[in-house]
Amino acid sequence: MIPQVSQFPTGQGDVFGWILQIAWLVLILATFIYGQRIQLTLMLREVESSLFRLKFMRDEGRKTSISTLKELGGSEADPTSRVDRFLEYVAIPPVNLDPSGVIWRLEHILDVRDVRFEDEVSLMVPGVEKAQRNNMENMLEAALALNIIYKVIRHFYVLGKKTKSLYIVMQLQMLLPLIMREAEAFADALQAFKLGQPIGDGAGALVAAKLIHGHKTRKIAKDTVMAKVSMEGRTAYVLKAEGPGGNVGKPGEAIKQIIEKTKGKIATAIIVDAAQKLEGEKPGEVAEGVGVAIGGPQVEKYKVEETVLKYKVPVNVVLIKEDIGDAVSSLRKEVFDAAEPVIERIKRLILERTKKGDSIIIAGVGNTIGIGQ
Amino acid sequence: MSEKRPPTRRFSTIMFIIILVALGLSIAAFYQAIFAFANQEFATGSYFALIGIMGLTFLTYLLIQTRRKTLKLPIHAQRVATTILCQKCGFKNIRDFQRGDYILREAGECPKCNEKMIINSVYREAKEEKKGTQKLS
Numbered sequence: 269m270i271p272q273v274s275q276f277p278t279g280q281g282d283v284f285g286w287i288l289q290i291a292w293l294v295l296i297l298a299t300f301i302y303g304q305r306i307q308l309t310l311m312l313r314e315v316e317s318s319l320f321r322l323k324f325m326r327d328e329g330r331k332t333s334i335s336t337l338k339e340l341g342g343s344e345a346d347p348t349s350r351v352d353r354f355l356e357y358v359a360i361p362p363v364n365l366d367p368s369g370v371i372w373r374l375e376h377i378l379d380v381r382d383v384r385f386e387d388e389v390s391l392m393v394p395g396v397e398k399a400q401r402n403n404m405e406n407m408l409e410a411a412l413a414l415n416i417i418y419k420v421i422r423h424f425y426v427l428g429k430k431t432k433s434l435y436i437v438m439q440l441q442m443l444l445p446l447i448m449r450e451a452e453a454f455a456d457a458l459q460a461f462k463l464g465q466p467i468g469d470g471a472g473a474l475v476a477a478k479l480i481h482g483h484k485t486r487k488i489a490k491d492t493v494m495a496k497v498s499m500e501g502r503t504a505y506v507l508k509a510e511g512p513g514g515n516v517g518k519p520g521e522a523i524k525q526i527i528e529k530t531k532g533k534i535a536t537a538i539i540v541d542a543a544q545k546l547e548g549e550k551p552g553e554v555a556e557g558v559g560v561a562i563g564g565p566q567v568e569k570y571k572v573e574e575t576v577l578k579y580k581v582p583v584n585v586v587l588i589k590e591d592i593g594d595a596v597s598s599l600r601k602e603v604f605d606a607a608e609p610v611i612e613r614i615k616r617l618i619l620e621r622t623k624k625g626d627s628i629i630i631a632g633v634g635n636t637i638g639i640g641q
Numbered sequence: 642m643s644e645k646r647p648p649t650r651r652f653s654t655i656m657f658i659i660i661l662v663a664l665g666l667s668i669a670a671f672y673q674a675i676f677a678f679a680n681q682e683f684a685t686g687s688y689f690a691l692i693g694i695m696g697l698t699f700l701t702y703l704l705i706q707t708r709r710k711t712l713k714l715p716i717h718a719q720r721v722a723t724t725i726l727c728q729k730c731g732f733k734n735i736r737d738f739q740r741g742d743y744i745l746r747e748a749g750e751c752p753k754c755n756e757k758m759i760i761n762s763v764y765r766e767a768k769e770e771k772k773g774t775q776k777l778s
Contacts, residue, residue, distance in 0.1 A: 284673055288692060291666060456719070463740050465721055466763050474744065481745050512743035551767075594767075598721050604764040638763055640745035 308434050311441045315425050318444050319418070325455040326418040329411035330355060332458050337404060340393045347392040354388055354408055355415040375567040385409070399464070402513030403637060407461035410454045410596070417451050449592060456597035461514060466638030468551075468594035468603050472540040473639050475586075475610045476508035476632025480641045488525055492517035493641060500615055501624040502535070507631050514637030520568025524575040526629055532579025535626035537572075538586060538614055541633040542603070545589035552602030553589040554609055556617075561585040562633050584617055586610050599638070660703050667696030719765045726761035727751035738763055 299306075330351065337347040359381045362373035389405045390396075396404070421440065428437035460467050466474065483495040487510070494507040505526045509517030519539075527534055541561040545551060560576075560583055562569040576583050588606045614630060622628055674689035721738035725748045732753045746760045 284669055288666070288670070459719065463721075463738065464743065465738060466744055477745055512746070598719050598765045599763065600767045601764045602767070604762055638743045640743050 304434050305432070308428075308432060308437055311434075311437045312425070312429060315421070315428075315437065315440055315444060318448055319421055319425055321448070322414070322418040322421055322451055325451055326411075326414045328455065329414040329458055332462060333404075333408055333411045336407065336462050337392050340396055340400065340404065350388065350392050351408070351411075354385075355412050357385075357412060371567055371570045374565060378565060378567065399511075399513030402515045403461055403464045406514035406635070406637060407458060410457045410461055413454045414451060417447060417454070421447065453593040453596050456593065460596070460598045461637065464512065464514070464638050466599040467596055467635055468590045468599055469542050469596060469634045470599065470636055470639050471542040471588040471590070471603050471606065471610075472632040472634040473508045473511065473636040474599075474604070474607050474632070475540045475614075476506050476630065477511065477636070477639050477641045478607055478611060479504070479506045479614075479630060479632075480508065485641055489518040489521040491515045492519060492522045494522060494526070495641075497630075499628075500618050502618055502622055503625075503627045504618075505627065505629045507629070508639075508641060509634070509636040511636035511639045511641055514635055516564065516633075516635050518568060519562055519631050519633050520571035523629055523631055524571045527575045527579055527581060530627060532581060533627060534579070534581045535622040535628050536617070537576065537581055537583045537629040537631065538617060539572075539583065539631045539633055540586045540588070540610060540614070542590055542595055543587035544595070545591055547591075549589050550602065551590045551594055551600060552606040554606055554613060555587045555589065556613060557585050557587070558583060559585055561587060582621070584621070586613050586617075656703065660700060663696050663700045663703070667693045667700060670696060721763060721765045723760055724762040725749075725758050727754060727756055727758045729756040730754045732758070733761075734758075 333351050334348050337351065341347060359377060362370055362377060364370050385405050385408070386401070389401050389408065393401065393404060421444075424436060424440045427433075428440060457467065459465075479497055479499075480493075480495040483497050483506075485493040485495045488494040488507060491510050492507055493510045494505055497504045497506050507519060507522045507526070509515050509519070523537060527537075539561050541563070543555070543561065545553065560569045560572045562572065572583070575581070588603060588610060590600070590603050594600050594603060618628060670689045670693035674686045674693060677683075677686035677689055722735055723738045723742045725734040725736070726732070730751060730753050732751050742760055742763055744760055744763055748758045748760050750756065751758050
């Protein structure tokens with residue numbers, strides 16, 4: 269084909285044939301010399317398009333936060349400057365070069381961060397009840413996450429453009445579909461946090477709430493409540509984050525305290541949590557296993573692992589599958605419906621793994637926004 | 642972080658020139674193809690027609706890539722329903738979610754038996770997954 273094409277116009281001797289011949293040569297040369305540059309330009313355009321969407325989501329997050337805080341704060345001072353400051357907030361993790369005690373240092377930093385966030389929201393909307401304040405805090409955290417995602421992607425986009433490095437842009441372009449999914453999940457979460465709707469992450473808390481309902485609860489750790497429930501002839505210490513405001517509490521600390529107070533006389537601990545499903549799995553599918561299923565910065569998970577090891581307490585988990593989008597957006601029906609089968613599984617686990625008169629722990633892990641007790 | 646209008650993709654001048662040149666070459670190639678076919682030069686005509694088709698394909702691709710459009714909003718409005726249930730007689734009331742609703746909140750008296758009702762569920766019904774993915778489940 270190529271020899272025919274290259275010979276063809278010269279044989280005709282017409283001007284247009286020459287133009288096409290030159291155009292072909294230019295195209296081939298340009299592909300050789302600028303092939304990578306052309307690829308880079310196309311990739312940058314794709315990244316740019318996603319960056320526009322991220323910017324839109326970031327701006328929506330900011331706008332939603334400001335308007336909601338204004339609405340709740342009534343005629344109080346304009347929260348715009350405070351929100352803008354909040355969206356740039358950073359928490360620097362502790363040094364891990366010497367890993368000894370890093371968990372406790374990390375916990376301290378996270379506690380300081382939580383207190384700082386609570387204070388910031390209290391200053392933005394003074395006088396608002398605790399549940400509402402927690403929801404606003406969650407909403408601002410979602411807006412903060414969107415701002416960070418946008419800024420990081422913009423950083424690598426500009427860096428790739430400046431250095432004309434195909435490899436920086438290529439990595440960015442390849443990761444973008446996953447990053448966009450996460451960002452879209454946070455964008456959807458804004459509405460749920462704004463209105464105080466239960467979210468997918470609260471699946472564990474929902475199960476615990478159903479077990480606790482009608483029983484007297486008491487606070488056992490920061491933002492965490494516990495109730496003694498009689499189940500199948502056993503005493504179950506059921507715990508969850510204190511609802512209905514948005515928070516995850518300190519389930520690890522709570523489990524540690526119960527085990528230590530009972531001097532390790534716990535037949536089994538059952539942790540119920542939402543888990544990220546694999547593509548192809550259905551949302552709301554239930555899975556069982558062993559180990560400590562507590563997400564987040566691992567501080568709570570570490571506390572449980574240390575305590576159960578010390579007292580040799582077996583730990584079982586019941587997981588409710590959902591994807592990242594469902595975890596932070598309004599609770600979907602399939603996940604809600606999974607609560608009853610999970611309770612049945614817990615009962616079966618208790619009957620199979622413990623004896624009558626034993627004490628057990630059931631921990632519903634997750635954000636309890638929109639879920640009471 | 643000032644407020645901005647909805648995002649749009651930009652249409653660059655260089656891209657516009659490339660599109661114009663490609664369009665010109667494609668049209669000329671088609672003209673040459675018709676001229677060649679008319680003169681019974683089928684090989685030449687096919688060659689020019691091929692060039693024209695390639696040019697137009699390239700042009701269409703560029704236009705799809707660069708057309709000015711408002712980007713699809715990624716924030717979806719979700720309908721969330723609240724179910725209020727009487728635990729004694731099972732009377733159920735389903736309505737749209739209202740701010741302040743939460744699962745296990747007391748929600749007044751049952752119109753049938755005057756017992757206390759509670760918010761039994763708050764959830765959204767998500768759209769079904771694409772059929773192609775269901776086959777593999």
